Amino acid sequence: MNKKITYSLNYRKPKNEYSSDDELTVCVRYYQKLDNGKNKVVKKSTGIKCKLKDWDSDWHKADNRHPIKASDSDYLEKNRILKNKSVDLHSLIKDRNVSKNISPLNSKVPKGPLDLKWSTHKNNVRLVSPANKRNIDIIVVGTGLAGGSACATLAEQGYNVKAFCFQDSSRRAHSIAAQGGINAAKNYQGDGDSVYRLFYDTIKGGDYRSREANVHRLAEVSSSIIDQCVAQGVPFAREYGGLLDNRSFGGVLVSRTFYAKGQTGQQLLLGAYSAMNRQVARGKIQMNTRHEMMDIVIVDGKARGIITRNLITGEIEKHSAHAVVLASGGYGNLFYLSTNAMGSNVSAAWKVHKKGALFANPSFTQIHPTCIPVSGDYQSKLTLMSESLRNDGRIWVPKKIEDAKKIRNGELRPVDLNENDRDYYLERRYPAFGNLVPRDVASRAAKERCDAGYGVNKTGEAVFLDFSSAIIRYGKEKALVKGLDIEDFELVKSLGKGVIKAKYGNLFQMYEKIVDENPYETPMMIYPAVHYTMGGLWVDYNLMTTIPGCYAIGEANFSDHGANRLGASALMQGLADGYFVLPNTINDYLADDIKTGPISSDSPEFNIAKNRIEEKINKIMTNKGSKSVDYFHKILGKIIWNNCGMSRNKKDLNSAIKEIQKLRKEFYKSVKVTGDQFSFNESLAKALRVADFLELGELFAVDALSRNESCGGHFREEYQTKEGEALRNDDDYRFVSAWEYNENIEQSKLHREHLDFESVELKNRSYK
């Protein structure tokens, strides 16, 4: 073995001079045999003390490798800390790419007990007086839940906000399409929910790859979000008593999700939009719609503005401010087919990355289990069917492969298959959580069944989501309440359909319009699709990227969801960041800017950035190519989906990297954009976005390749248990991968943020 880690006691005098009650400090030692034959040794004190009599010198012979015996009253905790320390040391030394100036990354998590960190931090950050706020400008890019709520709150506080979105109105950001709901630890249902449980579920759901302090803060402010939204007039669903109703989502055992039918995102976004409108009317927000961010401008090491393209006139504009907030959403459109809106893109985040912000966990992608399956090559996007449907829908495929074949050929209808011939595979594999397992687990299980030949549509890539038993269950309940005959099957069925309609009406209608089948009568067909990206710009506890003055909030950052996001948490995080977190933390940074005065946009930095963009656009417009932008985007999407999708392996990832490099070269050689550069030109806007996807795609594969474990949505085929469950490797990979840009993307430098868990024990994530 050419490297190993050992524990030892730090003797300061000969061993025989100690008594068994003496306390000594434990050290971790790391040995590595180098290629030149020499030994490299690193020794670190751990700060953990142990009495001689409690020390197990044969610790390396035991399975758990615990050096402190059970006779020590605190042995579990001490052994746990020691284990963490050794892992930290191990990965720190192993990585030769770690840059000395940035790493170890400073997450700036405040000291103190977990549940007091946020309140202590709020009390300690510097404030900016209202008079000074009037002289400070903040740019916010993106007006979805995170951006919209941040704009509104920052403007309320008195800052001058310059908001940008590429849509024709800030109300159309893609947060609007979120369906199912928003989590909050209100415990209105009295089912034992608490801030701690929401925190714990989110950490566990994220497969222990998120930052503990951020997640706890998220859980803490969740409850205020609901209060704020209700005060704003958001019409959440209510019970007959007039109080708010809740439902349940995947990966949890309580009902903590607030909702407004299947349009929760819309209602929350319209709430944030109305709060923004109030500030636009007061002149505190300058709203720039149909503007797309092209680059960030850094002056003297600080983010001081952005370059935008006016999507109507094609004009390249310079905008300055004291700080820049990115709320530009996720990059699921990398896959071409996703549930994201057509315009959702990575460009703003990628441009910031190229200017020095680290990009964290790019390959952590959420593949959502319940989407309408792909039907043909012309398809432009996929449609999600909310996870809330798994509250009442049961997922199944036929038990016998012959039946699956018959269903595919149209010889057998799903309703004709009796209960015994159906395989409710989620209920079978995960009895505790059943159909409500987290998204990554449900997606992989669907893929497993379809790969095994049990798929139920023409392409063999679909499973059933069946509401028939819920319809009967609700129908009987309703009949009882109304005093009607519960034996009358038709009556019960129609009452049940009514209940389902009231709960999910708009989703059923959406399904029917797309698929042309009635989901009240025959089960829905669903298949996993790309939905959300947990990865994003690396931010510290204050939500600031590694560029001073540049913040990232909402889906654009990486911090809260680890390797898998739980349902109804995206809306929670977007609004938490925008309403409650950023407006507190940004003051601390801006307190230095009270005497700066207005930032000029005429400095060389702005002009150079503007010229570069103009050159790039000219180059694309004058390219004598022959292939449309979509041609390249579709190929890129296929490469990513086939090689870096629901399951990944070394060979495929390596080939994806090469293929993307080739495709990128071809793009610049033969892309063709017609029309006028100085008018509304969607192909040009798309070309600029796809150019960035072609770079991100490579980093995405590089990141997936470097993580030799399976965790959450990142499933490496090489790392799985015998039952096919994800096999995490906490010893070597309990860190956030934060990548530093390099022109040769394959050579991007990896920085690691080690994740310490003080309040939760790292466990195998089991939903069985």
Place this chain on the structure above:
Amino acid sequence: MKLFLKIWRQKNNQAKGKIVDYEIDEISPDMSFLEMMDVLNEKIIEEDGDPVAFDHDCREGICGSCSMFINGEPHGPDKLITTCQLHMRRFKDGDTIYIEPFRAKAFPIIKDLVVDRSAFDRIQQSGGFISINTSGNTLDANTIPIEKEYADKAFDAATCIGCGACVASCKNSSAMLFVSAKVSQFSLLPQGRVEATDRVINMVNQMDEEGFGNCTNTGACHVECPKGISLDYIAKLNREYVKANLKK
């Protein structure tokens, strides 16, 4: 399917527009209407032409971006859906389809099928909100019980996606259905009652200033509304407006 398209092309706000004919083949009935437009645009790009500009984003009927006037109806022949949810199975082989922008004085054309609907934003800015700051110390959400009936009605009004089909379908280009939806949502909730008087007056004034026409209760807006916003809300708006003026 083979289709004959007649599409409104207009270079910019100043230029004169006209209907241009296109022929398109091999359209699958499972395609969405916008996917058919994508196929057309790919073809136009191949022939070095300027693709047809149209607004679209979420393609699942909720963002309210898409805004085509298809065969004389906003969002096409189907009811309760937006253009992006319209599928080609609704048409027959050999059909001729007219595609035009939403037309109204208050919605100036930007290019081809893209119109400027910022008038809607300005109406909302004039009063479509509840004046409450983000303090984190508002009342607990359950301290204000709201009768389910009113909560549901407020929700139904709030589902408006701001697409502008009501204006495009109205012979007077009136925005009453849009304005009534927001006014009603808030006036049905106790939180929104506090500012109800000013809100309705300001929003109606702004609507008039933007150049939207008057309401003559024709009801086309309700028929074409992809979210089925009810005419009852216009009645509610009128009631609120009269009440507010009496109070003032």
